[in-house]
Amino acid sequence: MALGDAILACLTERPMTGYELAKTFDSSIGFFWKADHQQIYRELSKLRDRGYIQGREVVQSGKPNKLIYTLTPEGRTALRHWAARPSTPPSIKDDLLVRLHALDSIDIEPIRTDLMDRLEHHRDRHENYERILKKRFPEGTASDVLDLGNLLLLRLGARHEQMVADFCEEALEALSTMSGKAIVLPIEDSKREGKG
Amino acid sequence: MALGDAILACLTERPMTGYELAKTFDSSIGFFWKADHQQIYRELSKLRDRGYIQGREVVQSGKPNKLIYTLTPEGRTALRHWAARPSTPPSIKDDLLVRLHALDSIDIEPIRTDLMDRLEHHRDRHENYERILKKRFPEGTASDVLDLGNLLLLRLGARHEQMVADFCEEALEALSTMSGKAIVLPIEDSKREGKG
DNA sequence: ACCCCATATGCACATTGACGCATATGCGTC
DNA sequence: GACGCATATGCGTCAATGTGCATATGGGGT
Structure with missing residues (x-):
């Protein structure tokens, strides 16, 4: 529960x-x-x-x-x-990662737009966290235990969003470099194997 | 699905x-x-x-x-x-964060041990990712689209674990500093308000 | 007059997920 | 010989989650 x-x-x-x-x-x-x-x-x-x-x-x-x-x-x-019970480390469970795992069997263009949307999303969230942090904890320190928890939470959130945003950027760059070498598949429903 | x-x-x-x-x-x-x-x-x-x-x-x-x-x-x-459909950004959903959100209403000691366990867990996973990365991508570059996806995945995993591990360390440090100032609650089931 | 929005609570149904249990057999170990 | 382990598939149940729908009403926009 x-x-x-x-x-x-x-x-x-x-x-x-x-x-x-x-x-x-x-x-x-x-x-x-x-x-x-x-x-x-x-x-x-x-x-x-x-x-x-x-x-x-x-x-x-x-x-x-x-x-x-x-x-x-x-x-x-x-x-x-x-x-007081130990917490259970969660998995990331992001569909985007599943898409990346099967990157050679799907269309690249939708992934690019998806990555761009996600980049914007995570950047927004990052800015949001930073804004709250500056407002609530301008000194970067917490006065009591309750504040400490929230400060840590906000910091984790900020870093997480930053990291995912960076990842999206990097993925987009890598896809751009790769698109020169890779064969860009036309959008057809009947797709044969031949990847060479 | x-x-x-x-x-x-x-x-x-x-x-x-x-x-x-x-x-x-x-x-x-x-x-x-x-x-x-x-x-x-x-x-x-x-x-x-x-x-x-x-x-x-x-x-x-x-x-x-x-x-x-x-x-x-x-x-x-x-x-x-x-x-080709846009992915949905997932939430973090980590019980540890819920515990931190209510940090002033719970016992600190179990949280410390939990944080230490989690630190170890995330460090292990981080090392695991780094090991696979070095083995599969010693150059740090991918040759085809399939490899690119997996390289990106591994990099994200590594960074994520690193980040969470750092967070655990920081949280532990902060709790140590705080424990001097805060009142350490004895473990009793009937707990009254008085937090001053 | 009409519609949407905010407030405020809730039911019903479907999907997803977690956990235990069942079946069938060869192989190694105590 | 009894026991656990790896291989290999599957049922049943319950908790957790997601989605849509229902109810009730005052206030603001068109």
Whole structure:
């Protein structure tokens, strides 16, 4: 139950509604973990059933009533126990890498445009991280433990995006150099072997 | 159907049995994409039903008969069409990052040991990539398009592991510096607020 | 008046993934 | 001879995830 723990982790900051959590998973923690509102509401129900969070209904007019969820002591304990277990290193699982693995059996042009799009995407994200870093940590140091975690997170994010962006650039360059030597395949559906 | 396409991509190299594919997903492409043999066999059935691959049974004695799967022209086309679609940038989704996000609500010691384990893990993987790179690409250049893809892949893997390893080191250092200032919480299940 | 957007929650279905178990047999080891 | 291991394929179940749809309403644009 990884998403559940991510939600518990978010609720340590402050009590939130499912809607607010969904927005959080679209910005701060969402840089590392994607989850849409459906997943979040479903997980919230489970966490409530287990007694890890408590919902307080707030009656509103003009809008549907909202449910503000707060961590219970049991929830805090559960989070601590989860956090005390070793983490599992994830795989990268990027389709782009699968495409590169079969580079000689696919069309190069779409890969080039894809790489260019990805380059832009990762550059944007990198700039975003750097902007937040400069704003939140102009000194580059954290004052307390909470800040330290977020500082480290932002730094990792920034470096990751930078690295992938660099990779895209390099891949594009390499493809340009290669395209002179390699046979550029015309787009046809019936493709025979002959690669020589 | 991402795993299916990863399997098709593997079969462009050479025809393989499910067993061989499972081994492949435990080494080369498996550095980026994890899949156990169950997933692979299930996906192979689907791909066969769709006519993307063809199974040829080879009778064996002493071992169960094996099914060697070959890409059909339809399969090649499907792979090319899939590869022509833009890729979707994945999220990092690492539990360690969730732990760091809630660093002030959890116990530091388990995180330290976790970070040390992860440091070792990522260093090992980094060395592994570097070793393969030196062996397969001593010149650092690729001769054809297939090699280029694999060279790029290995380079990305190496850099990624290096980056995460550096991150772990930095996080450990930061936690050491911080531990002087921060209150080290004793391990108790009933935890009150008071963080001052 | 109509439509889209933001707020706020949720169900249903399909796909994907993780984990255990089952089958069949030869080979080496304790 | 019992046990684990490598080879080789597959079923069943459950958790996690992804996608579409449903509900309810006030406010702003056209």
